[in-house]
Amino acid sequence: MSKRIQPRSVSRLAAVQALYQMEVSGAGVDAVVREFSEHRFDRAVEDTEGAQLAQADETFFADLVKGVVSKQAIIDPAIVRRLASGWKLERLDATARAVLRAGAYELMNRPDVPTEVVIDEYVEIAKSFFEGPEAGFINGALDAIARDARV
Template sequence: MTARGKSAKRASARSAARLAAVQALYQMDMTGIDLNEVIAEFEAHRLGQEIEGCQYCDAEAGFFRDLVQGVVREQLKIDPLIDKQLAEGWRLTRVDSILRAILRAGAFEILARDDVPARVVISEYVDIAHAFFAEDEPKVVNGILDRIGHKARPREFLAEERRDG
């Protein structure tokens, strides 16, 4: 396999891990399932498995685990950051559960995974939002994660603006 092929496969595995992490966070939110239990369930029965006739992509299990554990560990830090970015009068607790999971995972990745460019993180979670929503939610994800990214990683955005400007 070429270097480009390996890179594309890794990107696909990370995209699958992000989607699985959002689904796991949603499941935890809706059912109250324990963190370790949801990770074990996803690793044993969902990541790379066929479910109801749909073949799920192989996901990078370590990346999936890091996202889910990180969101849970950092939730008290992440939620207020997201709250500040929501429209006036809105709180994260009022947001749809799947949208809340997308925002939390995206915010965590921007804050904690500086090995992934912020623009890539934002794009990935906007794509996930498109998989679940047909209205304005992907734009909300883009706006909120973009503002968090600008605050958390201003150098990345300054360098990008210099190149574009």
């Protein structure tokens, strides 16, 4: 029996999905937050193994998504500083960008959440989307951003 996924974990996963959706569709932040609230958070959610997930912490979800959007001009350069020389953020997969942006936002703006929790959560999210080296890349990038942001 797998353990129940916590509300903030569900919120982080949903925030990554929302950020991805906004990037590929061009939808605005308020519309996407409202869509998740009205149509995605109102039903029971199960993981890939059929385990019941907790309900999302909708306030935390909205803070993540709206925070990334409002602080993207600060977040994106913080990520780019930690990419390999010559790499541009646009070169990354859109899902990886969403994971990095949400993680960087939390590291830079949510001192109430321990660094290890932020990094572990987003590495696990990366593992749910990617089977290759991306999770390790996300881990390294977020660790470096944490060192920059939480001195």
